[in-house]
Amino acid sequence: MVQTDPSPASTGTLSRRGLMFIMSSPSGAGKTTISRMMLEHDPHICNSVSCTTRPPRPGEVDGKDYHFVTQEQFDRMAEDGDFLEWATVFGHSYATPKAQVKAGLKDGQDYLFDIDWQGTQQLYQKLERDVVRVFLLPPSIEELRRRLTGRGTDSAEVIAGRMERARSEISHWDGYDYVVVNDDITSCFEQVKKILAAERLRRARQTGLIGFVRELMQPGD
Template sequence: MATVNPLKRRGLLFILSSPSGAGKTTISRMILESDDGIGLSVSATTRPIRPGEVDGKDYHFVTDAEFERMVADGEFLEWAHVFGHRYGTLRREVTKQIEGAQDVLLDIDWQGTQQLKQVDPDIVRVFILPPSMEELERRLRSRGTDSDEVIANRMSRAKAEISHWAEYDYVFINDDAEHCRKLVHTVLKAERLKATRRIFLHDFVRSLIG
């Protein structure tokens, strides 16, 4: 009788994108709390650390000069300018998790998603839309952390980001965080079951048919 290990499969890169305020950070946190099979890739950034954030947990906070060196040394799978600062996905962070059979959640924008698609075509791309632009602005203002000018810039950028929605595999409207989380989690669980990622199937089928 053939023996199989159904847990033996390829780890996947699972991308969540949205305009600022649409909910990707909230949905990401909910997914991480409800599924221990996926971990967050901690990005590097040149932006200042915010109150309550922890270096190495929320982001790897680096200087502009250090970021430049990391780009030159090929340490990033992707990187982009966002609101005057740079953000990058560290190759070592992703490799460490993938090699440990852990799925990797990437909270990145459309620019990074395009770059990553060129590096690894086997990624899952999910885009989160706000229910309306009015609600998006309300959420941004409710944070109480940004000036009117910053909010105006975020709203302007949001329209540009939303225009890339069709480049993603799955698109959801976040009018209820828990419902949206369930939809995103359903996609994650289904993508894990794809035959191309369940590498144990090769040996199992060979044992069935000889």
Template structure:
């Protein structure tokens, strides 16, 4: 049996969105750890780092005037204001990654997902993560033990609006069990990588095969 051929493909942009506390960040980190062919998009943000976050790994933490300059000069492929802070995705590293066949994972909200879909709709795969219930969502938010009560209340209030955008996504995962959610996401990623329109080396591969038939 011969070696499995390598067919050049274009990378994809895998978007994970959810209300805060539904578990998308945990899912994203599990996927990054398990799959060397996908990397995390590192956003720029004007908010302050949370305990344990590292500048350049979790986010690039910048001042508001620097963020505004990047937005004005079209250096951000998407950006949004969330809970009074600005978040955005630098354009250049994302475009370079998908050109070389590297997938990029985005942990962003519905506003960012809409912007990505408008600008690069053929490259985007959108997955919405739902909590199993409203009670479990509130419990997860409170268990973080780093957000004060008023922030938890604001996030619960915002969850209804965030969840209302689920029909805009290609796939929905109810995160009641982490291993099952990971299995679902892995299956989605595997299928999307095999889409014919992403395999930009497929035509040459088939022609080469036909020439030997």
């Protein structure tokens, strides 16, 4: 007897196009913490590794945390169209490489992006159907200042600059599909997980759905 692969109708699985799950927030509002929790708890989503011109921080690994490049290399890659989006933040350039992400989406891989509203806008303009945009808000501006101060890593001048930038970033909240107030990290994480689960089930992303339904509709023996 000839062995055949199980059909989607018999296994209950469907082919799916991947998505680009974007989380943005002002500094101190929790996007980095939530991003790390997502990567630790969900094996089906991976971090999008950006290119950057800033120097590596202690413990960071080239190719894992970032692709560290010179400004000359970065500019050449931008001119060659190798990036999906790029921006300059605090004097350093950041960008999302195009080839790996587009190939992964086709194979059903989900990508997590921790980027600002400018990068979000660029990605949405280029790959709208693949993008899910989530913006995290602090419960109050006073709490945001407390969190930034509590880090103990920045001077008062730097914190003042981050607070000014935060107000500007918050003004772009309406450019996102979902807005979540991060007043409790556990509750916020649960809400973000629900958003991701729902987006994965969107009919437009179920690339194997047509064949699956046709098989279900075949006349019985």
